[in-house]
Amino acid sequence: MKTRALLVMIFVSLWVAGLSARLYHLQVTKHDHYQVLASNQQQRVLDLEPPRGTIYDARGRVLAVSVEVESAFAVPREVEDPAEAALALAEVLDLDADRLEERLRQNLDFVFVARKLDPPLAAAVARLDIPGIHFLKESKRYYPMGDLAASVLGFVGTDHKGLAGLEAQYDTLVAGTPGSRTVMRDAHRQTLLSPKLAFVEAEPGADLHLTLDAAVQHIVEKELAAAVEKYSAKSGTAAFLDPSTGEVIALAGYPTFDPNHFSRVSEAVWRNRAVQDSYEPGSTFKVITTAAVLEHHLLSPDDLLYCEMGGITLAGQRIRDHHPFGELTVRQVLAKSSNVGVIKLSLLLGEERLFKAIQDFGFGRRTGIDLPGESAGIVRPLESWAALSKAYVSFGQEVSVTPLQMARSLAVVANGGNLVTPHVVRAVDELGGLRSIAPLVGDRVLDPVVAYELRSMLAGVVEEGTAKLARVEGYGVGGKTGTAQKVINRRYSQTRFIASFMGMAPLDNPRLVGIIVLDEPRPLYHGGQVAAPTFAAIARQVLPYWDVAPDRLPPKEIPSPFAPVSPLQLVELESGPAPLPEEARFGVQEIVPSDGALAFGEGGR
Amino acid sequence: MVRTSYAKSRPVHNRYLVRERDRSLLMEFGRVAAAILVVGTALLGYTWLHLSLLESGYAVGDLQQRLVELERRERHLRLEAAYLSSPARLEKWAVEELGMAAPRLDQMHFIHDEGPPGRGRGVLQ
Structure with a gap:
């Protein structure tokens, strides 16, 4: 009896020991292995994609949103x-x-x-x-307003990465930071959240609040498209700024594209023409030359210049005017856009002061706008200027600028002399709250009195000069036209032009400053004929939309802040330009561009 | 009763059985019962908590899913609202469908004269 009991006890003990050993092996020795297997079966790590930030216009309208x-x-x-x-x-x-059938037959999961x-x-x-x-x-990015501000907004690729425009410029901010969450799954594959499991919250992308107003942008795009179509131009560009802050009100290019279907057009259409394309500005650049002359108190607006009745010969080259002008005041030189008149201003100014003025107005370098791919334009260093560069540069040849640079230069005149930095994003809405981007107002490059004087001169261009079609009933408008010959095969074309008008309104307190540029308009091609009316059409709609009251007043007599011209200067002016150096005196020759895109030739109006 | 020569009649004194209480056994029983109660309650509590946690987990999961779905719907609605309020679309609708036209300057009243939204006024020097 005792033996039998002993055998049972031994058997039970061995069984318990074996069981314990197996349990130890499973739960202690192989703990980690089975823990991983269990986790893989029961847990799942979910990638949390952050919602890409929304882009709003100045009035809170949604311009880009991810759903x-x-x-x-x-x-x-x-x-x-x-x-x-x-x-x-x-x-x-x-x-x-x-x-598709081929893909469906692939041996893939x-x-x-x-x-x-x-x-x-x-x-x-x-x-x-x-x-x-x-x-x-x-997640998919939608641009609910279609092609509105397409080149400014840009677009994102399939992987939701910004590829152009603001989407690329602010990609790191707008994209957000991905997160992850570990969840339990039961036998029915139902998801079960547990606070014990790892959770890294996805940080949503920052929202961008732009300076653009969708309604104004629409007006600008509509009128630009109408002008391009009406005048059969190859393309058109418009840039409008708030002159006091540099905030971009509208940037438009035509032809344009729908960023919802960006791949349907060629890459060339994607670019932001106002920022990335540079061109020879032609006569709109005369504003810079005139501003420099007034700033250095060399002449006053009502001083007289003799415009040589249609042409001037410098260094053996004949530079013609578009009309034979005799005596004109500086004010009239600008209003009638006399090439000879402005050349005489440049001779008076000298190339160093002209070059400095060009630099002060921000040409030859990027404006610093928060958009990718900005062009700096071309301003050759002073050392490489030829004998006649000063003359040609004075009316907008031998330099290359972007429409945005031109609009900014006019903003200097409009705001009393400060160089502003154009920007498109007004505020960034991040997790930490709304972060406003303060306007960058740079150096004062013009005396306020000179700026005010120039404004009245630009009003003269519209009232009695080359830009009569820029008039807007009820509002004072100032501006300058430009008709620049295009360089084709290193020669200035006589049939292909870039027509432009840059203007401001209302004149007494400019809120709207902008430029319209049309590439090869036909059959009309003068800036005053094709671009000026487009500006007027835009101002006519935008100013009432902003609730800007009409400011139309009779012309003012503005006391000149300048000292009278010295007798010596008058003699020089009446007798023509200063004598040229001997080496420059060779016969009139065919005008051929020296190199690259820059060339010499007749200016436009 | 069988009476024999051996039989004797004796008075029986254990007519009333007196059950004496074993206090130590009672104490031990009490301790065991208390321990079982405590452990049992704790186990039941733990089980209940665990089940509640599971239920809450499912509920939170469902709510999270609902939140995501509602956010998705809200974004869709915002997208739709943005599409419907596009200036180009509104203008087309106003002009072509409703036959509206922009007012002339003499038909307008200027009240605020604030200029572009959120911007300072131009500088007049």
Whole structure:
């Protein structure tokens, strides 16, 4: 009896010991291994995509927003009849059926059928109810206003990375930071959240609040497109600023594109012409020369210049005016856009002071706008100026500028002499709160009195000069026209022009400063004929929209802040320009551009 | 009763059985019962908590999903609102559908004269 009991006890003890050893092995020795297996089975790490920031206009309208949409994918081995499925899908999604069938026959576990479908399309695919076709959610960027401000906003790629415009410039801010969350899954594959599991919250992208006003942008784009179409121009560009802060009110280019379908047009259309394209400004540049002369108190607006009745010969080259002018005041030189008159201003000024003025107005360097790919334009260093560079530069040849640079230079005149930095983003709304971007107002480059004087002179251009079509009933408008010859095969073309008008309104307290540039308008091609009316059409709509009261007043007599011209200067002016150096005196020759895009030739009006 | 020669009649004194209480056993029983109660309650409490946590986990998961869905819907609605309020669309609708036209200057009243939204007024020197 005792032996039997002993045997049972030994057996039980061995069984318990064996069980304990196995348990020890499973739960202690192999703990980590089974922990991982269990976690893989029960837990799942979800990637949390941060919502990309929204872009708003100056009045809070949504210009760009990301929403989750469905992407259709296939599990090929689950698709019963690839040919039939491909045919049905291709019909709904407007895809190539053969290529789709090929993909559905691939020996893969996952192939995309179509990504980021608009909701109606996703619903149509779902209604087909094809076995093996599933959906997953992906974020898609939408630009609800279509092509409005397309070149400013830019667009994002399939991976949601900014590729152009503000989307690229502010990508790190707008994209946000991805997060992750570990969740439990039960036997029914239901998700169960637990505070014990790892959770890194996704940081949403910052929202951008722009200086652009969608309504103004629409007006500018509409009028620009109308002008390009009406005058059969190759393209058109417009840039408008708030002169006191440098805030960009509108930037437009035509032809344009819809950033929702950016791949449907060529890359050339994507660029922001106002910022990235440079051109020879022609006569609009005369404002800079005139400003420099007034700033150095060399002449006053009502001093007389003899304009040589249609042409002047310098260094053996004949530079013609567009009209034979005799005596004109400086004010009239600007109003009638006399090349000879402004050349005489440049001779009086000297190349160093002219070069310094060009630099002071910000030409030859980027404005610093918060948009990618900005061009600096071309201003050759003073050392490489030729004998006649001073003359040609004075009326906008041998220099290359962007429309935005020209608009900024006029803003200097409009705001009393300060060089502002154009910018498109007014505030960034981050997790930490709304961060405003303060306007950068740079150095004073013009005396306020000179700026005021110039404004009255620019009003003269509109009232009695080359820009009569820029008049806006009820509002005072000032501005300057430009008709620049294009350089074709290193020669100035006689048939292809760039027409422009830069203007400001209302004159007594300018709120709107901008430029319109049309490339090769036909049959009319003068800036005053094609660009000035476009500016007027824009100002006529924008100023009332802003609730800006009309300021139309009779012309004012403005006391001149300048000292009278010295007798010596008068003698020099009446007798023509200073004698040229001997080496410059050779016969009149054919005008051929020296190198690159820069060339010599007749100026425009 | 069978009476034999051996039989004797004796008075029986254990007519009333007196059950004596074993206090130590009672104490031990009490301790065990208390311990079982405590442990049992703790186990039940833990189980209840665990189940509640699971339930809450499911509920939080569902709410989270609902929040995501509502946010998604809100973004869709904002997108739709933005599309519908596009200046180009509004202008087309006003002009072509409603036959409206921009007012002339003499038909306008200027009240605020504030200029562009959020900007300072131009500088008049």
